[in-house]
Amino acid sequence: MHGFFGITAMFARRGLLLLAALLFCASAMSSAANAQIGLDISTGACIFPDHDNLGLADAMQRAARGDCPGRLSTGEMRDSWLVKSGLALAQKPAEPLSIHLKQTLFEEVTLFVRYADGTVWTTRHDAASAARHTELGGMFRLRIPWRPGTIETIALHAEKVVDPRGAFVRPAVENARAESIETERQSLTYGLFGGVILATLFFNLVLLVWLRYAFLFFYCGMTAATLFYGIAASGILMRLLPAGLPPMLGNVVAEAILPVMLWFAVVFTITLLERGAVHMRLGIAGIALATLQVGAGVIALITLFLAPEMLHFPLAAVNILGALTMALIFPLAIIAWRRGSRIILIYTVAWAVPLAGAFARILVALGFIETSAFIEDSYFYAMCLECVLSMIGIAYRISNIRAERDEARAREIELTYLAETDALTGLLNRRAFIEYGIRRSGKGKLKSRLLLIDIDHFKTVNDGFGHEFGDRVLREAGRLIESISPVNAVAGRLGGEEFALIVPYAERDDTAGTILRAFRSTPMTDGIRITVSIGSASGIIADDRTWRQVYRRADAALYEAKRTGRDRHVAATGPDDPSVATAA
Secondary structure, three states: OHHHHHHHHHHHHHHHHHHHHHHHHHHHHHHHHHHHHOEEOOOOOEEEEOOOOOOHHHHHHHHHHOOOOOOOOOOOOEEEEEEEOOOOEEOEOOEOOEEEEEOOOOOEEEEEEEEOOOOEEEEEEEHHHHHHOEEOOOEEEEEOOOOOOEEEEEEEEEEEEOOOOOOOEEEEEEOHHHHHHHHHHHHHHHHHHHHHHHHHHHHHHHHHHHHOOHHHHHHHHHHHHHHHHHHHHOOHHHHHOOOOOOOOHHHHHHHHHHHHHHHHHHHHHHHHOOOOOOOHHHHHHHHHHHHHHHHHHHHHHHHHHHOHHHOHHHHHHHHHHHHHHHHHHHHHHHHHHHOOOOOHHHHHHHHHHHHHHHHHHHHHHOOOOOOOHHHHHHHHHHHHHHHHHHHHHHHHHHHHHHHHHHHHHHHHHHHHHHHHEOOOOOOEOHHHHHHHHHHHOOOOOOOEEEEEEEEOOHHHHHHHHOHHHHHHHHHHHHHHHHHHOOOOOEEEEEEOOEEEEEEEOOOOOOHHHHHHHHHHHOOOHHHOOOOEEEEEEEEOOOOHHHHHHHHHHHHHHHHHHHHOOOOOEEEOOEOOEOOOOEEO
16 A cells, blocks of 8 residues: 555656646747737727727727726626727738637627728627637637738727626737647647546546545545536537527636535545644634535526626625635644644645635636736646645545554554453453353354363462462463464463363363373473363353353363362263263
């Protein structure tokens, strides 16, 4: 098992190096794409709400006046304009331009392209059409056909926007080369994300089936939710769903899955940490807030179908509850660290980046900061990093659990040994001897022979040499009995100088004779020689009642051996004892 965890850690370390290399490649491709794009049209653009149903000319006049509040306020369904003037973009026939932006929650969007000669080219898409044109990564692309002349102004008009991020997320102009690089980057990003998440999910499902630890179940749930979030956020979900559903469904599903991921993450944290390391009140509060957030996500989905104009209310609730839930994770981690948790450091490193990315997305949704390509895509890279680091943390925690279990098992074995063993001789004590004797009978089916062995004249040994010397004699007598007993026998000390042996019943059994001869020929401490008397009885020892019956007959036989001269064996008579045998 320790080799298994060593292999896990090795693969995790190599996976981390591979992940770092892939992230570097994705970052490099992103930089190359941005270099080719050369223009983020939201930078320096005029963005404002359209309360008066303005046309392009009026919108351009307002932009020229500088009446541009920038980021739109959240909390209402609204129309909005983005106007970017003074571009002077020249197209090449072999490299047409396109406008791409993040697919958001709107009903319709119109692109206006005004050339230097005053010509205006327009294309209009409703949400359903936008969903069909959405590419991997949730990017909505509007291609501009080539024509002679330079582009002077680009304007976007979105109608009935309910996305808390605003209508225009990451709008930019791309040429064909940049489009190709961006497509490759998105393919690498989502391929990396899907591969890492699927591998992590499969690996932890195997561990869950094998080990059945609760935290593995919740981690698998969180990983599955993360995978489904990637499918929804990437635009793949809308391609898989049948036509006729609300076009914004994919985006709303992605927003509703985030609370499910956070709920699993909170419960995973509580079950992963060591016992006593979790502040239970904070843990319960975190679970309660995450549950409310899941409920808000469900309400958002229902609202999308019944009253889409009210969608901003449940989405705002999702983000506020998410911020409160994540805020509780930090004191949970600090308290766990102060209480001596050994796993919390790995957990903190693994989750610092994903939590920071999620918190940044919430701040964007609540209108405190502007979104960016880094914020939009960082979650996928962060979750890939989290999966690799969490795999190391989970392996470490499982190793700790097994070490704790082995230690507890060793303590249990030690306590059982102390409870069942005679401290002086190391043989079974009276209670354990009787229990093992009853257990050995096989639920009352096997007949056994009980031998009671008593040291002759032991009082004389104690009185003449002292009790310490007598204890040494008892220890040596116990070792001798144990050494010459049959393999399938049960040996014990019943008290004082009386020992006992239970052996399987046999018609011709010379165990008693072997013991007598061994004591006669084996000197004890300081060369002293002792003899023993043995009484035996046969029967089925199935419970306390039958034990007492067999014991009384063996004890009577022992008394007879003592009375008739000691250093001999007497077998009891009775229905289970067909004969009497005396060995001098």
